[in-house]
Amino acid sequence: MATIKDIAKVAGVSQGTVSNVLNGKGNVSSDKMLRVEAAAHSLGYTANEKAKMLRKGSSNIIALIIPNPQDRHYVDFQISFTAFIEAQGYESVVYYSEDNAERERSLVEQIKASMAPGLACFSSVGAEAYKVYQELGFDPANVLFIERKGGPLWIGFDYAKAAADIAAYLRQCEVDSMCVVTEEKADNDETFIQLLREQYPSLSHVRTNLFNRKSKLLSLHESLPPSCVVTTHPGLARVWKNIQQSFFPETPSRLITLSTLNTLPEEDFERYELNYRYLGRKAAEQLLNALSSHQTSACVLPNNGFRTWSKSRMEPCLLRVLLLATPHSSALQHFAQKFSRETGIAISVEIASYERINEVLVSETLASEYDILRIGADVFSWDAPKVLRPLDEIPYSVDSVFTNLVEGVEQPYTHVRGRRYAIPISPSLQVLFYRKDLFEKPMYRRIYQETYHETLKVPSTFNQYNRIAGFFSNAINPISPIQYGSTLLLGKKPVVAGTEFMTRYFSYAPSLFEEGLPRLISDEAERAMQDILSLRHSISSPQTWWTEAAQEFANGKTAMTILFSNFASEFFGKNSQVSDKIGYSMVPGCRPLLGGGSLGVTRACRHPEQALRFIAWMASEPVASAVALFGGNPITASTLTNYEVIEAFPWMEMLSTGFTQALGQRTPSTNCAPFNDHKFVNLLGEAVWRCWYEQVPIKKSLQRAQQVYERERESFIR
Template sequence: MATILDVAKKAGVSQGTVSNVLNGKGNVSSEKIRAVEEAARELGYTINERAKMLRKGSGNVICVILPTIEFKQYRELYNSIKFCAEQKGVFTELLISNDNAETEIELVQHAQSIMALGVVTISCLKKHENPYQTANLKKVCFVERKPLFASDYYGFNYTKAGSDMAEMILNKQYRDVIVVTGRESFSNESEYLQGFKKVMNQENEYFCNVEYISTDLFRISNSMLHVISQGRKIDSIVVSNAGYAERIIELVKTFIPDHKIDVYSMAQITSLPDHEFISYELNYSRLGKEIAEKLIDTDEETFVDEQHIFENDGIRKWGDEKPKKDTSKTINVLALDGPEAVIIQNLARLYTNHTGINVKVAIFSYEDIYTQFLNAEVLDLYDVIRIDVNWLSWFAGRLLMPLEEIDADITAVFEEYIPALLDKYAYIRGKVYALPITPSVQLLFYRKDLFENTGIKRLYQEKYKEELKIPDSFEKYNQIAEFFTNLDSAEYNVKYGAGVTLGNFGVAASEFLARFFSYKEHLYDENGKIIINNEYGKKAMQELIDGYKNSSGKESRWWTTTAKEFSDGQTAMMITFSNFASEILGVQSKIADKVGCAMVPGGNPIYGGGSLGISKNSKHKKEAMEFIKWLTREPVSSAMAALGSVSPCRKTYDRYDIIRSFPWLELSKECFQLSRTKRTRDEGSSFDEKKFVNIVGAAVKETVMEISDIDVALERAQMLIDMEFNNESE
């Protein structure tokens, strides 16, 4: 095995230089960095992170002690902790106790020996003595099972879970029910049973036979095989643990395949319906995230034992419990081409299965959908219309039905949404015209492997006498883009500094406005007139031209195309809307694990995406209302995000599995509140976005194609804006 000395000899430098290069420290020239990296690659040398951590004399590891990793909810917990920790530069180590107290104590000693930063444990200890305290582990979080001593505890409302599941069993009027739990000595199991039995004892007015089985990791299969082999007509099995439920279902399929048994179980949240059993969902993702944040962000001196009881998500309905078979009605949906349209098409099948109502989705390009909007003003072609947020004010009164006139309680659904969305995506002039479906913002996407490369960072430092950082202004953005465009592409596999979308007037205008809003929060002056022919407009146009010079120069007509080109790995940065970013991770992507995201330069991102409204000419307004409520709320909204779109619902952003796959979603949620971009003084006023972006986009295209210079193009655009928009305010 190669050593640091071997690398130093091969590279012709000192051991100290090798150490500085591999650890990203010290003032080392780009030539020496390149020599060390090449030598390390040839020798197969890698840094032993654990050894490096121990040499420092302080732990940077969270130890996670679980009974087993076989159960999905425990994997969800661990992966959530791991993901959050990695974001903060902390390692995790998975340790399995098999619910054996002696093994757990040995694992505690291991955590002590590596000076763990903290410990997370689903403990099986039954004594009042605290071995974690004896081992001088100051930051320990106990999960699910409360120990017999004072502790920092994280769990759910298990008593309520038991009560809720008993209510469901009684409502279904099952006759023979088996209730399976883990050891009653564990607090979560005893609380669950307490809640279940209380409801059964009080409300079981008809004869329902209930048998209670307490088991564990190793006896579950044997215990249940004995029960199901008796030939009983069991209606339902209620389980306190998804891992147990999975094993029970395997036994039922194997030994009594013709006997239908409904299985209910507590489980982690899923992105799509679970067809194996009926899930009573608990958010282990959020649990893991908050545990990791407390362990990492809290000092030993300020770490306080607390009780953290998280809300149960419970049974999340994907549709009516009894699917309807009447398919006489059809809802027609008008949608914009993009990832979300395909996802809506497929999720609509679930809606049809549950309601019997057919859903047809008509998908049009950006250029063609505007014509369809105009047609929909007088025709009853569509029931549901997906409308761009920036077109909403213009078309709301002309095209859509105020939702309060269909459902007087429509605002009740707003509790699920991110609060910052309502004024932008729902309300127009004081009325609710739409529900948010794909709220998005412009974000900066960049190649992490390039920005974090020691050699590249040194070359940038040598050229510009400053550190390579994520740009916070478009001036820096263009400087970095020029640097990457002129970099040796053969060595670093990058040809272009930036991706620019200028294929049609709409996207070209967005590229200009992204830069304009980095200087000014809104478009209007003190008199309320829209002004782009000013110092900010000229700066924005010049920066766009400079950025275009460091792009591929391809005519990317839509954000989807630019994202796919970025995924090819030859571009260092791009700016696009978050609802199109999933294209970066497509099956052909060469940079799926190398993508970083950040706030757009200037810190004032444009919001985009769209909402769902109901056509005033629809013949099925009530059915259309139920459909858009179903599509924009939990659990369907999280399913859309998990499939590559975005979500308006707060709970989506507590999901480790979704955020891990699409890490930019967390940032986009913050940006909705931070965005201060406004076209007009009164944001709810009627504004013809299509006409406006055509004027601005034409000016951009004229300038980029060198038909006009900046001054002439902006002067012409301003004249048209004055004629079309500013005369109205006089």
């Protein structure tokens, strides 16, 4: 087998240089990197990871012990736990104990031999498992016990509350006898069972394991079956239901299970939900914090509880809905049909272009053809009072919807001069997406350092953004591995180009207005325009819409793109070349523009209460998270702890604070009369078009836009 010495000889460099290159250290010239990598490849070199580990004194492994890979709650936990661990640069290795204490001891010995610094475990050893782990060489701060309390470092759910909630629910259902089915080693269930027994003294308890579930539950059914069975996870519930349907269909029992959180509806039995993906994420964070701080802690996570998709029947009617063509709208259309089936209200959805929607919004005649309209954040203050009915005029309270919204979302998407006109349904923000694999490759980092004498990193300014865009563009840098460094949207209508200008302007100044007039004759405005023009040789050609820019990035042709987040699901289409290579960050300057929009009830709607009920249903849990999973955006705070959604679209987590950072003031005053934001952004876009397509000097183009605004000022403000 080839050695470092062999590579050094072939590459014509020192062994130390080879070692630095193979270990990803950046203190080697790009020329030597290329020679070492070529030599290693030609010699078929494979790194000896075990030798590396022995030299270091520990491995990069974080171990996880779960009872089995069959039950979904363990799988959900594992997915989020390993995703976070690996994102922090560790390797995650999973072991299966089969809920056998002796097997668990053996696995811990293996883990210790692998020199793993820490592990997490659903332990079957008992309440003082940490003592066993200490004997095997693990400090208490190195072992996190999950749900089953085995030591001072612990995380789990609130089983006392789960018992109280289920008992209260069953009292309403007038249940007279109950059996609880649990795993044999799940000692966390004791509190749960004890509290249920206080409400149902005759409660029976059956313990099972992976191998005897079917036989034990069959025996239970052969005796007098209880009126209600409560299981501690869906795997047990499915066995009970299969036995009942196969052999005892004439004696059905109510079936309730503790369950992992289901983003999509599953109506096979009643579920009290616990968010195991969230548990996995928080457990990973807690273990890594303990490893670095050497401090132990216990953490109890909130339960999600009973969540329901169902809506009661309503007075039949037809609701006509107009939506913008986005991935979110396609998902919403499917859920609208579910609402129709359950309530008897027919929903007719029309998905239209941006131009068509704005045409409808400015025409009372066209708007009257619809019951529900999608209205964008950019035109909300101007158009909402004209075409939408204020929510306080509709006899249905939606206050509960607003209590769970993502922070920063309500005001810009719902209010005009203190009144609510709509409910946020697809709020979005601009996000910088980049090719993480290119930014992290030592070769490109070294070449960039040699060329520009600075580190290749995610740009925090547009000066850096343009420099990196040039570096990754073949037209400027022939060694770039891809064709283009960036996308740029100039649109079919100037309003799209106007957003590109504002994105850059707000990286330099917090407001586009001063004393009621735009600040277009300013250094900040000129720099913003120059930032756009500097991309002329770093793009393929200007895109017309965000879907087009998303597709170009997904095709692997571009190093960076700035998109509204509700278009980013395109990155995971069937033809995507970048689905596993995406990095994301706030836009340079950290003042992203708001995008997306709201749904409101038109003034012409003949069934306003039914219309508002539908909108509120779409914006509430669990529907809102399910829509987000199909390419929407987080509306509710609950979505931001739903890691089935977050792991599919990880940048959504960043939006938890992003809406509060969208602070660029693009109107004359926050307290003035409604402002025609759409028309103003179109004016900015016309200035961009003149510079880009007609080569008009920057100052001249901006001065013209300023003059147009001052001359037509009254048409911008109602």
